[in-house]
Amino acid sequence: MPKTRLVLRYMRLTLLLSALVTALTSYGQPTHFETIQQQGQNQPVYFHAWGGDAQINAYIQWLASEVKAAYNIDLVHVKLNDTSEAVNRVLAEKSAANHNNGQVDLIWINGANFAAMAKNKLLAPDWAFELPNFALTNPDKNPAMSRDFSLPTQGMEAPWGQAALTFYYDSVATPVPPKTLTELLSWSKQNPGRFSYPKPPDFLGVSFLKYALLVLNNNRPAQHLLYQPATPQSQALLLPELWQFLDKLHPYLWRSGRYFVSSGITLRRLMGDTELSLAFTFSAPEVAGAVERFDLPRSIRSYAMADGSLSNIHFIAIPYNAAHQASAKLVANFMLSVKAQAKKQQAMVWGDRTVLDLSALTPKQQEKFKPAKPHLSALPINSNSPALSEPHPSWSNLLTHEWLKRYGAQ
Amino acid sequence: MPTLLIALLVLPVLGGLANVILPAFGWLPALGENALSIKGFSALFATAGLTNMLMLSFSSALLSTLLAFVMTILIMASYFNSPWLGRIQRLLGPILVIPHAAAAIAIAFLITPSGLFSRMLSPWLTDWQAPVDWLLPHDPFGLSIILGLTLKELPFLLLIALGALSQKELGKTLHAQHKVALSLGYCPITAFFKVVLPALYPYLRLPVLAVLAYASASVEIPLILGPNTPPTLAVAILHWFNDVDLTLRIQASAGALLQLIVTLFTLTCWLVLEWLVKFFAKNSLTNGQREYAGQLIKWLTHLLTTLLMSVIVMALAGLILWSVAGFWRFPAALPEKLLFMHWQSAFSQMQTPIINTLLIGFAATSIALFLTLLTLEAEQQRGYELSSLVSLLIYLPMLIPSIAFLFGLVWLQEQLSSRHAYFNVIFSHLLFVLPYVFLSLASSYRLLDKRFAQVGASLGAAPLKVFLQIKLPQLLPAILVALALGLAISFSQYLPTILPGGGRINTITTEAVALANGASRRVSSVYALTQMILPGLGFLLAWLLPKFIFRHKDL
Numbered sequence: 001m002p003k004t005r006l007v008l009r010y011m012r013l014t015l016l017l018s019a020l021v022t023a024l025t026s027y028g029q030p031t032h033f034e035t036i037q038q039q040g041q042n043q044p045v046y047f048h049a050w051g052g053d054a055q056i057n058a059y060i061q062w063l064a065s066e067v068k069a070a071y072n073i074d075l076v077h078v079k080l081n082d083t084s085e086a087v088n089r090v091l092a093e094k095s096a097a098n099h100n101n102g103q104v105d106l107i108w109i110n111g112a113n114f115a116a117m118a119k120n121k122l123l124a125p126d127w128a129f130e131l132p133n134f135a136l137t138n139p140d141k142n143p144a145m146s147r148d149f150s151l152p153t154q155g156m157e158a159p160w161g162q163a164a165l166t167f168y169y170d171s172v173a174t175p176v177p178p179k180t181l182t183e184l185l186s187w188s189k190q191n192p193g194r195f196s197y198p199k200p201p202d203f204l205g206v207s208f209l210k211y212a213l214l215v216l217n218n219n220r221p222a223q224h225l226l227y228q229p230a231t232p233q234s235q236a237l238l239l240p241e242l243w244q245f246l247d248k249l250h251p252y253l254w255r256s257g258r259y260f261v262s263s264g265i266t267l268r269r270l271m272g273d274t275e276l277s278l279a280f281t282f283s284a285p286e287v288a289g290a291v292e293r294f295d296l297p298r299s300i301r302s303y304a305m306a307d308g309s310l311s312n313i314h315f316i317a318i319p320y321n322a323a324h325q326a327s328a329k330l331v332a333n334f335m336l337s338v339k340a341q342a343k344k345q346q347a348m349v350w351g352d353r354t355v356l357d358l359s360a361l362t363p364k365q366q367e368k369f370k371p372a373k374p375h376l377s378a379l380p381i382n383s384n385s386p387a388l389s390e391p392h393p394s395w396s397n398l399l400t401h402e403w404l405k406r407y408g409a410q
Numbered sequence: 411m412p413t414l415l416i417a418l419l420v421l422p423v424l425g426g427l428a429n430v431i432l433p434a435f436g437w438l439p440a441l442g443e444n445a446l447s448i449k450g451f452s453a454l455f456a457t458a459g460l461t462n463m464l465m466l467s468f469s470s471a472l473l474s475t476l477l478a479f480v481m482t483i484l485i486m487a488s489y490f491n492s493p494w495l496g497r498i499q500r501l502l503g504p505i506l507v508i509p510h511a512a513a514a515i516a517i518a519f520l521i522t523p524s525g526l527f528s529r530m531l532s533p534w535l536t537d538w539q540a541p542v543d544w545l546l547p548h549d550p551f552g553l554s555i556i557l558g559l560t561l562k563e564l565p566f567l568l569l570i571a572l573g574a575l576s577q578k579e580l581g582k583t584l585h586a587q588h589k590v591a592l593s594l595g596y597c598p599i600t601a602f603f604k605v606v607l608p609a610l611y612p613y614l615r616l617p618v619l620a621v622l623a624y625a626s627a628s629v630e631i632p633l634i635l636g637p638n639t640p641p642t643l644a645v646a647i648l649h650w651f652n653d654v655d656l657t658l659r660i661q662a663s664a665g666a667l668l669q670l671i672v673t674l675f676t677l678t679c680w681l682v683l684e685w686l687v688k689f690f691a692k693n694s695l696t697n698g699q700r701e702y703a704g705q706l707i708k709w710l711t712h713l714l715t716t717l718l719m720s721v722i723v724m725a726l727a728g729l730i731l732w733s734v735a736g737f738w739r740f741p742a743a744l745p746e747k748l749l750f751m752h753w754q755s756a757f758s759q760m761q762t763p764i765i766n767t768l769l770i771g772f773a774a775t776s777i778a779l780f781l782t783l784l785t786l787e788a789e790q791q792r793g794y795e796l797s798s799l800v801s802l803l804i805y806l807p808m809l810i811p812s813i814a815f816l817f818g819l820v821w822l823q824e825q826l827s828s829r830h831a832y833f834n835v836i837f838s839h840l841l842f843v844l845p846y847v848f849l850s851l852a853s854s855y856r857l858l859d860k861r862f863a864q865v866g867a868s869l870g871a872a873p874l875k876v877f878l879q880i881k882l883p884q885l886l887p888a889i890l891v892a893l894a895l896g897l898a899i900s901f902s903q904y905l906p907t908i909l910p911g912g913g914r915i916n917t918i919t920t921e922a923v924a925l926a927n928g929a930s931r932r933v934s935s936v937y938a939l940t941q942m943i944l945p946g947l948g949f950l951l952a953w954l955l956p957k958f959i960f961r962h963k964d965l
Contacts, residue, residue: 046914051924054933057759078914081924088651088659095439096824103831103914173540193543199638259548262638268929273524274740275541293751294736295930409459409640 033132033333037071040326044074047331048086049108051079052265055289059350062343067334073327078104081263083113090122090319102321105328109157110314111149111203115393117317118156124318127329128158133336138357145355148315149390150227157315158332161344161352164309164387165211166284166379172299173277180307181215185245187278188252194277196254196261196270200400204264204282209242209399211310214388216241218307226391230398243406250407257407272296282312285351288375292348300377304385311387313355342368347378415785415844416803422819422841423806429818434663443660450664457661459640462550464672467642470552471626471676474559476683479618481560481714482567486610487602488711490588498715499572502565505722507894507945509902510562511923512938514634516725517558519732519931521546524740526728532741541740547635554635555642559628561722563621567614574613577853584609597704604695615684619677620808626676627669627811630904634926643669644813651817666814673811733935756936760918767901767917767944770832774839775896778847779889785848786855787877790863804848807841812905820909834910839900847896854888855881886959890952898945918944 045067051057057077064075080086086107093102109117117123128134129146137145137159145159146152169177173194178187188195198205217223217238225234250257254276261267267279268286272295281287290296316335318328334340338361341354358366374380432438436447454460489495505513519525523541532538547554575581584606591601632642640646647669650662732738736747816838823834858881866876882889907917922937 051921053929054755054759054925058755061759076914079916079921079924092821092824096821098824255543255545255548258550259545259637259639262633265929269931272929272931273522273541275522275524275543290929293755293930293932294738294749295932297737297739405458407639409462 032130036326036329040071040073040324040328040330042072043324043327044076045105045324045327045331046076046078046103047106047108048078048080048083048089048104050081050083051077052081052263053286055286055350059344062349063331063335063340066340067331070334071327071330073331075331083107083109084116087113087117087122090117090321091120093321094120094122099321101323102319103323104319105322105324106331107317107319108160108314109317110312111390112201112393112396114148114153114157114315114317115151117319118151118154122319123156124320124322124325126155127318127325128153128155128332130155131158131329131333131336133333134158136336136338136356136360138360142357144313144389149312149393149396151393153315157317158336159313159355160316160335161341162311162313162355163282163353164284164304164311164385165207165280165282166287166302166304166309167278167280168271168284168287168300168302168377169278170271170274170276170297170299171301172297173274177278177301177303179303179305181212181245181305185249185252188249191277192252193254193256194275195252195279196257196267196276197280198264198267199260199262200403201396202262202264204267204280205260206396206399207282207310208280209403210391210395211305211308211388212245213238213242213395213399214310214391215307216245226395227389229392230394235398239402246407260407268296271300283350283352284379285345285347288347288378289349289351291375291377296377298377302377302379304379306385308388309385310390312390338365338368345369345371347371347375351378412785412789412800415781415848416800418781419806419841419844420803422822422837423810423815425822426815426817426819427810429821430663430666430814431818432663433660434667436660438660443657450660453658453661454664454668457640457646463640463643463646464668466552466555466632466637466640467626467644467669467672468676468679470555470559470632470636470642471622472679474556474625475563475618475622475680477556477560478563478567478621479614481564481718482571482614483607484707484711485568485715486571486606487599488708490598490602490606491585495572499568501719501722502568504942504946504949505561505565506569507898507949508562508942509904509919509922509945510558510628510630511634511902511904511919511926512941513562513725514558514631515922515926515934515938516729517554517561517721518547518635518926519728519935520721520725521554521557526724526731526743529741529743530724538741548637550637550639552632552636552642555632557721558631558635559625561718562631563625564718566621567617570617571610571614573853574610577857580609580613595700597701599704599707600700600702608695616802616805619680620805622676622680623673623809623811626673627813629813630923633923643672644811647813663817666811666817669811670814673809673814677809729935729939732931733939735932752930752932752936756933756940760921760937760940763916763918763921764940764944766915767919770836770839770907770915770917771897771900773836774843774900775847775893777836777840778844778896779851779893781844782848782851782892783855783889786852787881790855790860791873804845806845808845812842816905816909823910831911831914835907835915838906838910839903842903842906843896843899846899847892850892850895851885851888854885858884887952887956890955891949894945894948894952897948901941901945 047060049060057079060075060077064077067073067075078086086104090102090104139145148157167177174191178184184195197208200206200209214223214226217226222234222237225238228234254270261270264281267276268281268290270276271279272290274297284302287296287300287302291298291300316332318325318332322328336355338356341356344350344352345354354369358369434450436443436445436449485498486495489498520527523544523546528536528538528541575584587605588601591605592598596604627644629644629648632645636642636645638645641649643665647662647665650658650665731745733752734748734750735745736749738745819838862880862884863876866880867873871879901917902919904919904923907915908920918937918941922934922941925934925937
């Protein structure tokens with residue numbers, strides 16, 4: 001038995017699974033996934049996901065109605081302020097020796113939270129690659145789908161969407177926005193108090209720091225060290241540039257850099273209030289949606305920085321002790337379906353970029369991903385910006401820690 | 411019966427505290443930390459800006475409580491014999507039931523640079539075409555926190571003071587003594603300070619301390635209005651507990667213990683302050699001086715009261731406008747267009763939170779009412795009042811910062827029954843609802859004219875019958891008010907919902923806090939307003955039902 005399992009695992013890893021599934025289905029024998037399908041029906045799934053955006057919450061509500069119809073699964077969105085709340089919960093359960101009956105069935109996660117859960121063995125392994133719809137991401141060609149901030153996912157999480165750091169500005173207040181990090185500094189001097197970034201450990205705030213760190217060390221031989229665990233030597237080599245830059249930038253930030261918003265999404269509200277004239281986000285199409293709901297002025301325009309856009313993938317994971325693992329896998333598989341991914345990409349729904357490889361889809365399926373008429377405030381389709389990959393997750397914690405030491409108390 | 415009540419309140423608090431103390435000293439087996447150490451404390455004391463955090467927690471709590479207390483006294487003194495006292499009470503009363511989160515959101519919207527306040531003055535007076543970059547809210551001195559806390563504390567203290575005066579004997583005596591002082595030529599305000607206040611303060615003391623303890627460790631208001639470089643200690647603890655880095659939990663537990671010390675220190679400072687005032691004012695009580703700038707104080711009070719009222723009215727108006735606003739670019743005083751889109755889209759997502767809010771509120775309050783009535787009836791049948799120790803213990807969940815024991819309580823609950831999220835949340839709410847229900851009902855119960863019960867008993871009615879048919883109907887209005895108060899307290903709970911429920915149970919309050927720092931002013935306004943409407947409905951019912959039930963009786 002262990003031998004066959006080993007063989008199976010090897011096959012999964014070599015991604016022969018999709019072929020296997022089709023082959024087995026045609027023979028009419030219950031496949032591994034069909035067993036999951038039988039076990040997973042008629043149960044609740046508690047999906048722990050950040051709940052600070054009405055648009056995303058509404059999309060998850062739509063997911064719930066779909067899996068209810070398909071599998072009679074009650075998908076409950078547990079709205080988090082911060083994903084670490086769910087991480088803590090699973091940890092508390094582990095410490096209380098609750099190894100089979102956990103309250104968290106599915107988590108929306110990536111980066112440092114994933115690294116923490118993987119390190120403490122809090123996630124169910126080896127399930128993501130066996131989802132039939134995982135094959136649609138064409139993992140052979142897109143190795144990024146099985147790496148989370150340069151850490152291998154080892155089947156502990158399935159990709160859900162991908163995002164790049166996109167900037168947007170109020171064209172009434174500032175007709176010409178800065179296109180590079182250097183321009184950002186000079187622009188801030190001319191427009192004091194009109195730009196800010198969220199306080200680490202907020203995800204978007206740390207992302208801004210990583211963008212700056214990557215750009216400042218661009219073309220330097222030491223840059224590759226950012227993709228390895230941080231060491232005292234690599235810190236000493238790479239970080240000083242960043243602090244020098246921030247020291248120059250902070251006096252010209254909103255509130256003179258004495259207060260930083262705690263949550264990334266607040267930047268959008270400050271843009272709506274016209275307190276800020278320039279901000280950034282990880283899900284570009286939400287900007288157009290916000291204009292439609294009057295939360296942002298009509299004069300908002302989106303663009304990508306010319307010196308690079310930090311890009312990453314966000315995932316869904318299942319805790320090792322989830323009470324409804326089979327049901328969670330069914331939901332995850334549906335989240336990777338063409339229907340769910342196409343809907344998610346629509347600007348008016350959420351606008352989160354799909355993880356599916358469109359070239360691997362049929363023309364009819366590809367059709368579903370074509371955008372409707374582009375919105376004035378949305379990111380132009382032709383905007384090209386070099387993708388900057390996420391550094392090793394250890395840098396996130398380090399940046400947060402060092403930032404708080406320098407700027408956390410003023 | 412009191413034993414059960416006390417056990418119910420004290421055991422969870424102490425159990426929770428114990429479960430915070432152990433991790434604080436480095437004992438957290440889940441992380442493989444099995445040895446006692448003080449590294450949590452050394453990490454805590456190495457935190458950048460810890461002194462600022464402590465100062466902020468301490469000063470915002472003490473100043474806001476002092477401000478609220480002084481204003482309560484000034485309002486009482488200036489309007490002691492005037493119909494305005496009742497009017498101010500009716501105007502401020504509704505503020506009491508507004509959850510802290512909603513109040514903080516409303517105030518933030520008012521004082522923010524693009525808020526209603528600067529829109530009203532721009533550009534005609536200020537010449538601002540774009541919002542200025544001033545530091546309100548989130549100022550490093552905690553002024554915004556103080557404003558928020560004061561506005562929430564003032565109505566509470568005022569209602570407690572008026573409640574004490576509405577006790578028949580005390581009220582009558584004090585009003586009579588005040589009149590005597592007036593006839594001796596004392597200025598009304600001097601008369602209040604010299605005659606009424608010394609007798610009234612003992613009734614205010616415990617509530618003031620509860621308010622102070624709450625303010626020193628509250629989370630919602632500093633989270634929404636406070637600075638974050640650094641934040642107050644309580645907010646920092648919350649962040650540490652929720653941090654990705656799980657070892658920070660040890661530091662957070664140590665922080666929770668430090669929070670306890672901060673709270674105790676703040677309470678001690680109040681007591682010292684109290685003693686100083688007593689010491690220096692003792693002589694002036696009997697020095698016979700009739701007048702101390704009474705007119706000036708009166709004008710000052712008028713001014714402060716008007717200011718207070720306008721802040722409240724403007725904050726409310728701002729919320730209502732945002733909830734129906736289309737595009738609304740600064741510095742326009744009104745939105746371009748009014749629409750109901752935000753209410754519609756919010757309502758489509760609000761049903762479950764509203765059902766949860768009501769379910770938990772009614773469950774916790776009904777249990778609290780049942781236990782309170784049982785305790786009070788037992789007390790009367792046995793013929794002795796609760797000892798002062800027991801009365802103090804009832805206040806325990808109000809005096810010990812919830813952030814200090816709730817995390818421990820959650821660990822405890824997880825070990826006992828992790829699958830019953832609703833039960834855990836209702837139980838945690840009960841800890842906070844019970845003291846209020848008890849305090850609100852106890853005085854009415856004890857003031858009940860005992861002769862009714864005696865007549866009933868002498869006619870042969872069993873104690874149970876007397877309780878059900880004589881006492882309960884007489885107490886109905888008081889019970890309904892206690893019910894409404896209990897519901898309001900339960901509706902407004904944030905930490906006791908989010909922690910024991912594991913975030914699984916969403917109420918209007920958890921949704922409002924999650925969205926308060928979110929992307930949309932419009933959506934958070936809708937939630938904040940809903941948060942205000944729900945408890946308001948409870949009090950409206952408590953006020954209308956007795957009128958309806960007793961409409962045929964001449965009472």
